[in-house]
Amino acid sequence: MLELKHIEKNYNRLPLLEDVSFSVGKDETVCILGPSGGGKSTLLRIIAGLEEPDAGQVLWDGREISTVPPHLREFGLMFQDYALFPHLNVFDNIAFGLHLHHIEEDEINRRVDEALEMVSLQQIANRSVTDLSGGEKQRVAFARALAPKPNLLMLDEPMGSLDRALRDQLIKELHMLISEMDIPVIYVTHDQEEAFSIADRILILNEGRIVQSGSPQYIYMNPEDLWVASFFGLNNKLEGKICSINPVIAETVIGKITFSCGKGKFSVGEAVDLVILPTAISVKENDDDLNYFEGRIIDNIFKGNSFTIRVVILGSAEFSFQIMTPYPKGKNVGFTINPDSILCFKRKK
């Protein structure tokens, strides 16, 4: 099992990774999720041995491996954009690692065939890799990384440049393949949907630090802070000040708002950031209800199975909500906000 302890890495005196520690269990799939430039690829390169950390330890089964060169680590890495050898065909790309492990020719053939079958590419074994489609390249890269039977598999943005439809299909396949494997997998991506569908556990990496970790469901429902919430695309932000703690009520530009999260966490007068989930509203006529607001619809976008409306409340604050029935632009509506669908965070100084 892999363990990282207090990894530090600087580039041109700027911190790239700061105090990164985590471990990956025996057959666990961990997703490192974060925006580009957050240090994800550097972290992978350190685990792979392609780069040395400035400080900290990389342990494999309790043994320190920071100075072990990459070819002796027996880890597999599937590169972003795949890095297939253009001078070798599909078969030889997959056999490349096997030749280096001094495996007999018959065994190599057997294992390459096996790998080709796994990714359903038996028919194109002799094709040049430069003639392949994006999806085929991805499969070859996956088969190549797995053929030498690595002790750990890393995937760096494996869906990188593929189009939407193909991506959804391949994520499904990849999930099947990965969940059948009994080795640790580290999957790096900037796309939350990918991470949610693949990972047992997600680490969110931002500006070189792990800002949150946990299961996909937990993380999505309980973002650690405002940044994680906005990274997940939750953009209905509202600043407020706590004016009551039982029930929890905050004073905001759109008025008083009641919510259920953070009971007992806050004290009166404390500054908070609120995030209203897009599914939080129900359209109502009755202004006596809790969290009743009125707003003017400024846009109405058809999203296939629902509508997204943009609403301006009190002429200043603008929000987006998901609703099931369309409302015409320019119309005023009244609605209530579900207190359970509001996230709240202590304001950071």
Next chain:
Amino acid sequence: MRIFENHRQRSFFWIFPILFMAGFYFLPMASILGHTFTSGSDSLSTNQINWTIAGRVVGFTFYQAILSTLITLLVGIPSSYLFGRFSFRGKNLLRILSTLPFILPTVVVAAGFNALIGPKGWLNLLLMDILHISNSPIRLLNSMPAILIAHVFYNTSIVIRVVGTAWEQLDQKLENAARMLGATPSNVFWKVTFPLLLPSILSATILVFLFDFTSFGVILMMGGAAFTTIEVEIYIQTMQFLNLKMAGILSLIQLTFSMLLTFLSLRVSGDRNVPIIPMIEGEGLRKPNSFFEKLFVYILTVILVILLVSPTAALLLRSILTFSLSNSIGKIASWGLSLENYRGLFFNDRHSLFFVPPITALRNSVLFAAASMTTALILGIMISVSSSKNERSNKFLGFLAMLPLGTSAVTLGLGYLSAFSSTPNSIRWFPFLIPMVHALIALPFVIRIIQPVIHSIPKNLYEAAMTLGVPERQLWKHVDLPLIRKSLATAAIYAFAISLGEFGATSFLTRPEYPTLPIAIFRYLNLPGGENYGKAMAMAAILLLICGGGFFIIERLQIKVKGENQ
């Protein structure tokens, strides 16, 4: 260009290049054939083919070319690694220095090495002064090492340019992927890096071999009488023995091999499969880390600087040096820096073989260069514009225009001599053929610079321009010209510099009253006396400065283009 979509307009532009090629390439080549295989009426007693000499000369040509190529690769490939994988202080300057030889005329290089290791060069002057001897102790000139050093100086830049660029653009992820799959560092090199660089290495090797094989000026001026290659022998047979038959057969041998090599090189460079990925500049580069990497970078940098800088620096310094030796021993009695050598260029002293002062040679050269640049540019634009990527007939025109690339300058010179010398008064208007042959030599370079740019202009730019109100007839002014301006300037400078430094073909066509700068340098280098030597140095320095200046402008143009793309 949009306006040339029309086939009739396009074929109109074909006429001039075809006429030019017919008159100034095919006619001279046919004339060599004619002289060689018909028993001409003017058969002098010497006019026969000596197969022993031919065999010896061809053998030596291959021998020196193979040896030169091997040594060039030995220096060039580590240098390519240096440029392709490391970043270090002064790298950019070193890169510019190492590409400079590419544009330097052979006479300048010969003069530079002469200034360094020749009998009146720096090293010998210093040694004579220190050792108190009157004869120059280093006799490197007129020897095989001199030829080899000059060839390495010339062609290392080609290897660095072709292989170094490929190395820099080789996606490092591929090497990392191999390491992740269990490859040791040496496995990575032999199984990934080397196979991927091989096409570039082959392409560079063929190109270097071609240049070494057809090398003329370097061998003539640095090898001396003992070493004659095919090129030099053609010159000697023509100019000294008037044996056009012998020269002709040698030309045909030369032509066969150089054509083969040229088309081999065009083919190889066509199917390079180094994965070229869009990269942030310097992404694949690293600072030398370990002790051995630092040592490697340091030692190679020093070697390259000595190899690349010393001849040109020696030339520039030697051109402003005046000294007198004390009579019996080599001790230098007095010496100083002055512009006397340059002042001497304006005078026609009595002992000179020339009827004109050397400065006239500069004027001639500049005029010839301007004329040949204009000709080459006009023809190059016509060919580039009227040929499109797809049509077979167009490809043929492009192929025709590339032929001079595979024809050695000396062969061209011989061709002109045998084609045009039979006309009355030919001697008088001979010098005016010089711009034509220079334009012919520069044409392939011009086409290779501007054609890709013209072809890469996307059609929708014209459509966009038209929807924005540009009349069809003015598209060239608003779309084409701004886009090709820089490559036109680059091509113009190349053509100008090629003409300015051309020596091989010119040496067949020159007349005493119309010398070009390279011819004058060559003559003055061979004249006795320190004064003549100094003048040769001054002229070579002028040529160096002009070509170096042109090269500097090209570099600036390139950097600007790069910046715009990002």
